[in-house]
Amino acid sequence: MKHIRNFCIIAHIDHGKSTLADRLLQTTGTISDRDMQAQALDDMDLERERGITIKSHAIQMNYKYEGQEYILNLIDTPGHVDFSYEVSRSIAACEGALLIVDASQGIEAQTISNLYLALEHDLEIIPILNKMDLPGAMPEEVSDQIVDLIGCRLDDIIPASGKTGLGVDRILEAVVNRIPPPKGDENAPLQAMIFDSVFNSFRGIIAYFRVKNGVIRKGQKVKFFNTGKEYNADEIGILKMDLFPKNEVRAGDVGYIISGIKQANEVKVGDTITSKENPCTEAIKGFEDVKPMVFAGIYPVDTEDYEELRYSMEKLQLNDSSLVFEPESSQALGFGFRCGFLGMLHMxxxxxxxxxxxxxxxxxxxxxxxxxxxxxxxxxDLLIVNNPSELPDPAGMDRIEEPYINAQVITKAEYVGSIMTLCIEKRGELKNQVYLTQDRVELTFEMPLAEIVFDFYDRLKTVSRGYASFDYHPIGYKPSDLIKLDLLLNAEQVDALSALVHRSNAFDLGKKICLKLKELIPRQQFEIPIQAAIGAKVIARETIKALRKDVTAKCYGGDITRKRKLLEKQKEGKKRMRQVGRVEVPQEAFLAVLKLND
Structure with missing residues (x-):
């Protein structure tokens, strides 16, 4: 065990984690040069297209140092705030972390947030200054920022470049020398923690685990602690670029187990695996349960696909345990699911x-x-309202509370004014302002979570020309003056478009939604009124004019009464049509409501 090192890579989005991981894999010979491709651990098409890491990836490397073979288990983690749950799980399975900071960008919000996560778990931190080959690199300034943040010595910081491979040997030596080996007892009862799982259509569910105590052997009867179910360990092994079967995985190591599990709900991330013959007495305490921040309904376009959608969501939940969902139904859209996400990018x-x-x-x-x-x-008596249609009658309601967050924005000094304006417009309250260096400021705001759900992140990037970085964590609920804004199309309420909004924003938002829907809903044979209402009071209205046939075309000359008679007849028909007519809302209309400021 003393030759095993478990570590993860943490950084802000786009600071070069995956590229540096590539160099580590190449240097240790885990991947041959022939199989090498950029961001080798990002195996989803989506990750490659967007250039972001969505899933944490575990891989084992062998490294020879001073004549001794070492086993290094590396976990590459995402950098975006919406995937911080992946990071927290990876940190729980490690003893050390490489903290990567971009030498041209400096420390950003997510760097600090991930660092605090690592420090809570008492991880050994190795600071690395990446992208040293860039002409815009500022090694002295950024090194001082790192020293202030972690309190390490200047010599502890390793200059590196994922592109050229500079400093990779020093990083591997630091991992061996500075990160402690895992603690654990091979003779104790088996105790292994599941930190991830994936679905394979041929082999069922593959669970990834980290062995804390004991040894797990092939063919052994194992028991999952939380569910109490028992399985045979048909195949166990370690994670290289592919799964690598072995006969046993010992304490301190990271591996996978295939036991023919087909049901998604039988594997829970954070569960403990133990042996049936000699079970451990208590589960490993690893992760807190995930707290979804943003809720939205997901409905199949065709109602018959409901079961198919449920099946797909269950499989996806295995791979992304921060997705939470439960069934719900809507008058406009039929049966679907109410899903909880960690943020808009996640959704x-x-x-x-x-x-x-x-x-x-x-x-x-x-x-x-x-x-x-x-x-x-x-x-x-507390009522949790996840959907505006669940809001009880305002007459019987004492108060309504909404979730607040503590938001940290790190930006260049010149953009402070426009960022403050944006946050105050979003009902934020400035709590603190700290100058990290001469031209980098950290602003701390308290603001309602509902205000950042829509377009806050995009607008923050716009007003700061992409320089501001943003991170947040929930701080609890506070009372607020909220009302339900309903949308009526042809006097029928569309429950999928209703929203809970602050009273001060209701009129503006109602007006904007009505205008947007007027553009997007196609014209019908009859007139369609679009109304935004609070209770019975209409606060905004737009009208989509009817498509009209020119019924008076055949009247040339003659008495005016003939024309009037034909127009009156048409008017009656339109009136009747409007009573029976139903308006179909196109899918773009639901999405357009999110992008009202574009």
Missing amino acids: EIIQERLEREFNMTVITTVPNVSYHAFMKKDPD
């Missing part, structure tokens, strides 16, 4: 993956967050 990725990996075309409703409603007759 976009899930939708893309459903389409690509499972060929499911889905409709997504307007995203919102979950609110707490308290009733007058029992003020302590």
Whole structure:
């Protein structure tokens, strides 16, 4: 065990984690030069197209140092705030972390956030200054920032470049010398923690685990602690570029198990695997449960595909355990699921993956967050509202609370004014302002989560020309003056378009949605009124004019009454049509509501 090292790579998005991981794999000979491709660990098409890591990837490398063979288990993690749950799981399975900072960008919000996660788990941190080959690199300035942040010595920081391979040998030596070997007892009862799982259509569910104590052997009877189910370990092994079968995996190592499990709900990330004959007494405490931030409905375009969608979502949940969903139904869209996501990018990725990996075309409703409603007759009774249509009657409601977050924005000094304006417009309250260096400022705001759900991240990047970085964590619920904004099409309410909004924003938002829908809904044979209403009070209205046939074309000359008679007759017909006419809302209309500021 003393020759094993488990470590992960943490950094802000786009600071070069995956490229540096490639160099580590090449230097240790884990991947041959022939099989090498950029971002070798990112195996999803989506990751390559967008240039971001979505999933954590574990891989084992062998490294010879001073005549001794070492086993290095590396986990490459995502950098985007929406995938921080992947990072927290990877950190729970390691003893050390490489903290990578881009020498041209400096420390950003997600760097700090991931660093605190690692420090909470007492990991050994190895700071690395990446992208040293860039002409815009500022090694001295960024090194000082790192020293201030971690409190390490200047000599501890390793200058490196994922592109040229500079400093890779020093990183591997530091991993061996500075990261402690895993602790554990091979003779104790088996205790292994599941940190990830994937679905394979031929072999069932493959679970990835880290052995804390004991040894797991091929063919052994194992038991999953939380579910209490028992299985045979048909195949176990370690993770190289492909799965690499072995007869046993010992304490301190990272491996996989295939036991013919077909049901997605039988494997829970964070569960403990133990042996049936000699079980351990308690489960490993590893992860906190995931807290979804943004809720949206996902519905199949064709109602008959409901079961197929459920099956696809279950498989996707195995691969991405931060996805939470439960069945719900809507008057406009039929049966579907209420899903919880960690953020808007996460929601976009899930939708893309459903389409690509499972060929499911889905409709997504307007995203919102979950609110707490308290009733007058029992003020302590809490009602959780995930969907605007679940909001109880305002007359019987005592108060409604919404989730607040602590938002950290790190930016260049010149953009402070425009960022403050944006945050105040989003009902944010400035709590703190710290100058990290002469021209880098950290702003801390308290703001409602609902305000950042829509377009906050995009607008932040726009006003700061892409320089600002953003990170947030929830701080609890606060009372707020919220009302339900309904949308009526032809006097019928469309529940998929209703939203809970702050009273001060209701009029503007209602007006904007009505205008947007007027552009997007095709004209019918009858007139369609689009109304935004709060309760029974209409606050905004637009009208889509009817397509009209020129009924008076055949009247040339003659008395005016003939024309009037024909027009009156047409008017009657339009009136009748409007009573029976139903308006189909196109899919773009649901999505357009999210992009009102474009």
